[in-house]
Amino acid sequence: MEKPPALARGGWIRRAGRRGKTPRRGRLAYSQEGRQVEMEQKSAAISAEMIEAASQSYRNGPLKGVTDSVVKNGIANTAYSREASIRMTPIFSDEIEAMSVTNQKKSGRCWIFAGMNVLRYHLNETLHFKTPDFELSQAYVMFWDKLEKANYFLESVLETAKEDKGSRTVMWLFGTLLSDGGQWDMLVSIIRKYGVVPKYAMPEAFESSNTSKLDAILCKKLRADGVRLRRMAADGESADRLGAEKAAMVSEVYGLLCCFLGEPPRTFDFAYRDKENVFHRDAGLTPRRFYEKYFGNFLDDYVSVINAPTAGKPLGHTYTVRFLGNVVGGRPVTYLNLETGELARTACRQIRDGRPVWFGSDVGKMSERELGILDTAIYNYEGVLHTDLGMSKADMLDYGQTCLTHAMMLLGVDIAEDGGITKWKVENSWGDDVGKKGFFVMSAEWFRTYVCQVVVNKKYLTEEERAALGEKPVVLEPWDPIGSLARMD
Numbered sequence: 001m002e003k004p005p006a007l008a009r010g011g012w013i014r015r016a017g018r019r020g021k022t023p024r025r026g027r028l029a030y031s032q033e034g035r036q037v038e039m040e041q042k043s044a045a046i047s048a049e050m051i052e053a054a055s056q057s058y059r060n061g062p063l064k065g066v067t068d069s070v071v072k073n074g075i076a077n078t079a080y081s082r083e084a085s086i087r088m089t090p091i092f093s094d095e096i097e098a099m100s101v102t103n104q105k106k107s108g109r110c111w112i113f114a115g116m117n118v119l120r121y122h123l124n125e126t127l128h129f130k131t132p133d134f135e136l137s138q139a140y141v142m143f144w145d146k147l148e149k150a151n152y153f154l155e156s157v158l159e160t161a162k163e164d165k166g167s168r169t170v171m172w173l174f175g176t177l178l179s180d181g182g183q184w185d186m187l188v189s190i191i192r193k194y195g196v197v198p199k200y201a202m203p204e205a206f207e208s209s210n211t212s213k214l215d216a217i218l219c220k221k222l223r224a225d226g227v228r229l230r231r232m233a234a235d236g237e238s239a240d241r242l243g244a245e246k247a248a249m250v251s252e253v254y255g256l257l258c259c260f261l262g263e264p265p266r267t268f269d270f271a272y273r274d275k276e277n278v279f280h281r282d283a284g285l286t287p288r289r290f291y292e293k294y295f296g297n298f299l300d301d302y303v304s305v306i307n308a309p310t311a312g313k314p315l316g317h318t319y320t321v322r323f324l325g326n327v328v329g330g331r332p333v334t335y336l337n338l339e340t341g342e343l344a345r346t347a348c349r350q351i352r353d354g355r356p357v358w359f360g361s362d363v364g365k366m367s368e369r370e371l372g373i374l375d376t377a378i379y380n381y382e383g384v385l386h387t388d389l390g391m392s393k394a395d396m397l398d399y400g401q402t403c404l405t406h407a408m409m410l411l412g413v414d415i416a417e418d419g420g421i422t423k424w425k426v427e428n429s430w431g432d433d434v435g436k437k438g439f440f441v442m443s444a445e446w447f448r449t450y451v452c453q454v455v456v457n458k459k460y461l462t463e464e465e466r467a468a469l470g471e472k473p474v475v476l477e478p479w480d481p482i483g484s485l486a487r488m489d
Contacts, residue, residue, distance in 0.1 A: 062386045070384075079384040084377040085368070088441040092425050094352050095412025099124060099132040101438030103431035105209035108180030108487035111407040112138045112145070113429035114358050115187040118409060118455075119196065121356050122298055127280075130273040135199040139208040140287070143261050144194045145182060148326040150222055150253040153177045154246045156323050157226040161233035172478050173323060174226060178219050180211050181487025182326065184358060184455045188299050189330030194264075195287030196295075201268040207260040214260050218253065225249045270294075302358075303469060304333075305461075306453045307340040308482045310394045315339060316465070318473040321483035334473050335482060336465060340393075340448045344421055346460040348413050356409045356427070360453040360486050363406035366446060372435025374426065374450070375443040393449060397481040404452040407486035411439075420444070452482070 058064060069078045099121065104113045116136040124134065156173050163170050207214040229249075232242055270282040270290060285293070306319075313319060315337050324333045347357045366376050382389050396402040412425030424447060426440040458466055476483065 066384055075381065075384070076379055079379040079381050080368075081378055081380050084375050085371060085373055088371075088373045088375055088378075088423060088443060090372075090425065090436055090439065090441050092412035092414040092423070094348075094415065095425050096121070096351065096354055096356055098411060098427065098439070099134070101427065101432045102135060102138075102429045104138070104429045105204075105431075107142075107209055107211040109138055109142055109208075109211075110429055110488060111182040111184070111187060111360075111486040112141050114407040114409050114486075115184065115191075116141065116196070117427065117429070118356055118358050119295065119298070123294060125354070126294070127272065128275045130275050130277060134272065137197045137199045137202040139199075139204050139261055140194075140197050140202040140264055141187070141190055142180075142208055143202075143257055143264050144190050145186070145326055146178065146218065146257055147250070147254055148190065148193075148328075148330075149178050150218070151246075151250050152326050152328055153222055154225060154229060154249060155328055157229050158233065158242060158246065161230050165230070169323075169478065174223055176478075177222055177226075178215060179485055179487055180215065181485030183324070183333050183360075183485060184302070184304050184453075185331045185333040186326045188302075189325070189327035191291060191299060193288075193327060193330065195289070195291040197265060197268055197287045197290065198270060201265050202262065205261045218256065221253070221256070222249075301457050301459065302455050303458045303461075304335045304453055304455050305343055305346060306335040306337050306482060307343055307393070308335075308337055308397060308452070309340075309392075310397050310481070313337050313474075313476075313482075316468055318468060318471050319476055319482065320473040321476045321478060321480055323478045324483045332473070333483075334469075335453070336461075336469055338465065340451070342465070343451065343454045344444070344447060346456040347410055347424075347454045348415070348421060349460045350456050351410060351413050355457070356411050358407060358455040359410055359451055360404040360407045362402045362404065362450045362452070363408070363488060365402065365450050369434055372440040374440055374446045376445045376449055377443070400481075402450060402452075403481045403484040404486055405484070406488040408440075410454075421447075 066078060099117075102113050102117060104110055116138055120134060120136050123136075124132075153173065160167075160170055160173065165171075229242060229246065232245065237245075265287070267284050267286055268290075270285055271280065273279050282290075282293075308319075309315070317337060319335050319337060320332050347359065350357050361374075363374070366378055367374050368378050381387075391399075391401055393402070408429065409427040410424055411427045413421060414423045414425075416422050421444045423444060424442040426442050428435060428438055428440055430438065432438040458469065461469075
């Protein structure tokens with residue numbers, strides 16, 4: 001058995017030779033000679049002596065010299081690396097011609113915006129719009145996502161009605177309902193069922209761009225409805241009675257969503273001009289007919305590939321998460337777990353074929369919003385603060401330091417002469433006032449560290465990887481880190 005290092009200082013002291021006495025908050029450790037000894041914890045409170053020692057260490061150490069700069073300018077400005085920013089020049093060996101940048105405003109609909117962007121680039125490739133500002137309606141998808149999530153939540157409440165209200169699962173369900181966030185497979189489920197429409201057919205509403213009040217009211221309403229269903233189930237109401245009550249609750253949510261967002265269109269006319277200035281009109285389309293006619297089975301071959309190198313998730317296998325979804329009976333949220341190098345390889349191949357890539361990452365980490373840079377070297381925090389901030393990606397996922405928070409789109413890649421990837425072009429959905437007119441540059445190291453997921457056509461996977469997609473996925477608990485939703489505004 002490997003011996004842990006001896007504890008030379010800190011909150012533990014050696015206790016040896018005290019047979020027959022009960023240790024006070026003790027534990028076993030090893031001395032430098034390998035002898036097992038008993039260790040006793042010192043007082044847990046911070047003492048005056050500890051404060052004095054810490055003060056002397058600070059005053060005599062390197063942090064004292066940077067304090068004035070950090071106090072006046074902030075840690076980010078003090079630790080900013082100009083050298084790193086110069087390396088992140090927005091020049092790429094391979095990139096797709098950009099359309100106009102979209103803006104999700106004060107909402108957590110990044111996953112919808114990124115998905116609609118993937119679809120509109122596909123449509124533009126076919127129809128060649130005269131102007132690059134054509135958009136598909138994000139509010140339309142949001143409406144149906146909220147309604148389906150309400151139904152999904154109430155169905156989950158009924159499924160867990162016999163569990164104690166203090167169970168971790170019940171508390172998780174009531175704590176995470178109706179988020180703005182989502183996942184790729186959830187987007188596919190909505191589009192397959194309800195189709196899509198141009199943005200002019202269902203434009204943005206105040207509440208779609210500022211979702212805090214909408215979410216707060218609907219969450220309170222659904223929690224109250226969930227409590228009612230649990231009490232009805234506890235009182236022995238029949239399944240038919242519970243089902244009828246749930247249907248009435250969903251109907252009420254539909255009305256509330258119409259009030260917040262407007263009622264979705266049943267039909268619309270699709271009109272546009274192409275690059276030759278020729279006018280086109282396709283009248284009387286339903287949203288589903290529009291999707292089927294202009295996109296076909298476009299979404300069917302796209303799959304989610306993740307990098308989650310945590311214990312219990314062997315690479316090369318598929319995973320899903322309990323109670324993660326929106327459409328009951330829709331496409332299950334499924335991930336294929338691969339090495340991060342495989343995520344980069346597949347994304348690179350798809351971009352070089354002229355197709356953008358939906359991806360999820362922890363965008364708040366090592367991100368320079370004004371310049372539009374995502375790079376692990378953009379801030380030298382460790383050098384300025386003389387401390388070690390290192391963690392493995394597995395530990396960051398397991399212990400809450402990172403998770404998927406935001407979905408965006410890869411639109412370009414820079415490949416060096418030796419074939420290695422140096423950086424990526426990212427299209428965000430925060431408007432053109434953020435980054436370089438809405439675009440970011442991502443370093444290869446940032447991709448390895450903070451990108452959790454890419455969505456690619458499965459033709460870019462190896463034969464072995466495609467075979468793994470056919471496996472029955474391992475089911476993870478709802479609170480597993482790979483079940484996090486892209487939701488950042």
